[in-house]
Amino acid sequence: MTLKIVVLLFDGFTMLDAVGPIEVLSLLPDADIKVVAKTPGIIWPDNRAVPFIAPFGIADVRDADVLLIPGGPGSDAIETDIEILNWVRHIDAAAQWTCSVCTGALILAAAGLLTGKEATTHWSVLARLSEFGALPRSKRWVESGKVITAAGVSAGIDMALMLASRLNGDRAAQAIQLSIEYDPAPPFQSGSVYSAGPDVVGAIMDGTVEFNRSGRTRPTIPRPI
Amino acid sequence: MTLKIVVLLFDGFTMLDAVGPIEVLSLLPDADIKVVAKTPGIIWPDNRAVPFIAPFGIADVRDADVLLIPGGPGSDAIETDIEILNWVRHIDAAAQWTCSVCTGALILAAAGLLTGKEATTHWSVLARLSEFGALPRSKRWVESGKVITAAGVSAGIDMALMLASRLNGDRAAQAIQLSIEYDPAPPFQSGSVYSAGPDVVGAIMDGTVEFNRSGRTRPTIPRPI
Numbered sequence: 001m002t003l004k005i006v007v008l009l010f011d012g013f014t015m016l017d018a019v020g021p022i023e024v025l026s027l028l029p030d031a032d033i034k035v036v037a038k039t040p041g042i043i044w045p046d047n048r049a050v051p052f053i054a055p056f057g058i059a060d061v062r063d064a065d066v067l068l069i070p071g072g073p074g075s076d077a078i079e080t081d082i083e084i085l086n087w088v089r090h091i092d093a094a095a096q097w098t099c100s101v102c103t104g105a106l107i108l109a110a111a112g113l114l115t116g117k118e119a120t121t122h123w124s125v126l127a128r129l130s131e132f133g134a135l136p137r138s139k140r141w142v143e144s145g146k147v148i149t150a151a152g153v154s155a156g157i158d159m160a161l162m163l164a165s166r167l168n169g170d171r172a173a174q175a176i177q178l179s180i181e182y183d184p185a186p187p188f189q190s191g192s193v194y195s196a197g198p199d200v201v202g203a204i205m206d207g208t209v210e211f212n213r214s215g216r217t218r219p220t221i222p223r224p225i
Numbered sequence: 226m227t228l229k230i231v232v233l234l235f236d237g238f239t240m241l242d243a244v245g246p247i248e249v250l251s252l253l254p255d256a257d258i259k260v261v262a263k264t265p266g267i268i269w270p271d272n273r274a275v276p277f278i279a280p281f282g283i284a285d286v287r288d289a290d291v292l293l294i295p296g297g298p299g300s301d302a303i304e305t306d307i308e309i310l311n312w313v314r315h316i317d318a319a320a321q322w323t324c325s326v327c328t329g330a331l332i333l334a335a336a337g338l339l340t341g342k343e344a345t346t347h348w349s350v351l352a353r354l355s356e357f358g359a360l361p362r363s364k365r366w367v368e369s370g371k372v373i374t375a376a377g378v379s380a381g382i383d384m385a386l387m388l389a390s391r392l393n394g395d396r397a398a399q400a401i402q403l404s405i406e407y408d409p410a411p412p413f414q415s416g417s418v419y420s421a422g423p424d425v426v427g428a429i430m431d432g433t434v435e436f437n438r439s440g441r442t443r444p445t446i447p448r449p450i
Contacts (some may be wrong), residue, residue, distance in 0.1 A: 016248040023241040026272035033274040047251035050260040053276045123406060140410040152406030162412045174415035174425040181348060181377030183416030184409035185365040187387045190399035191408030200399040
């Protein structure tokens with residue numbers, strides 16, 4: 001049976017937010033992934049390195065088993081796009097799983113889908129979840145009923161492997177992990193705001209390192225929640 | 226000073242091979258990433274989930290500081306594409322770093338750039354490096370002079386962080402790691418053929434799990450080298 005997966009792109013999305021989970025989920029048997037945007041056509045990621053094409057518009061996809069929403073600075077504009085938020089609510093209503101990566105959680109939150117629920121997002125905007133009545137959590141991913149939110153950017157890979165195991169069992173997820181040789185060996189231990197150390201966090205906070213993820217505000221360091 | 230990075234795409238590339246390193250390197254100050262294909266235009270990844278656009282053709286980019294070649298089943302065809310191999314050799318000659326992810330190493334090898342050098346690639350085709358006179362190694366990435374080869378798919382993220390530290394120092398690389406929140410927490414420990422266990426490897430070998438990475442041959446399990 002086909003597994004219908006729909007991924008929402010928008011200008012200013014972060015490419016790895018979307019591509020990590022797409023890579024993982026595309027290896028599930030019978031996965032049918034439809035990438036949509038508000039209207040079909042060229043979509044630029046935040047780094048503008050390479051344009052993607054969304055083959056479908058939101059009007060073309062009216063239901064899915066899995067809804068996946070990536071983040072990126074462009075999510076700010078989507079938080080107030082009534083047409084897209086209505087579509088998100090409509091897809092979510094019948095979906096088996098509704099997932100976000102990074103600031104994609106703020107889109108789910110703006111659609112009202114995280115109200116009263118535990119959720120996570122990129123560390124730099126974690127506190128913003130409260131603005132929408134969600135309960136921010138510092139975790140790699142948070143499962144709240146059928147809604148799964150992942151932390152920043154690369155967390156989508158971990159979340160998607162977990163989702164793959166829910167959909168097709170552990171062995172399928174493990175085989176996908178092996179096929180993408182996901183045996184991480186980061187050369188540093190600075191992937192979390194709690195492990196990175198003040199020098200590294202400071203480099204981001206004071207702007208001496210380019211950081212194009214936070215959108216409208218300077219990042220703030222969350223306390224562990 | 227601008228850091229000129231060129232990334233070669235081709236039909237049947239694996240999207241995460243390319244997007245992982247692009248995401249990391251795009252956060253370096255003054256990174257100028259040019260994505261090229263044999264001719265400019267639409268490029269389909271192996272999973273055909275979403276088309277990319279290569280804004281440039283190889284004729285448009287004649288030099289770069291960093292050359293990055295992803296892999297995927299489509300790399301098979303590139304191994305015998307004389308025009309592309311000549312371009313790869315030309316860019317490599319003046320590049321500061323020449324890098325591959327996954328079966329992108331077989332393109333470098335076919336171009337003669339790995340002869341007599343230690344290198345790695347996706348575990349399923351590691352032995353093929355010997356066909357080109359390279360010395361296969363089971364490592365997350367292998368640095369041989371200015372040539373860096375990474376293992377399968379997701380290994381490009383680790384390799385790119387290491388490269389970022391070489392280019393701009395440890396603090397820059399660590400800040401990038403934090404900005405993409407790369408604090409991996411895979412739900413399983415099956416990312417390496419040595420840790421995955423016979424059930425998982427068997428699921429790939431006997432085709433009961435979809436596996437679209439190996440191209441022309443069934444994967445073979447490498448002995449640790």
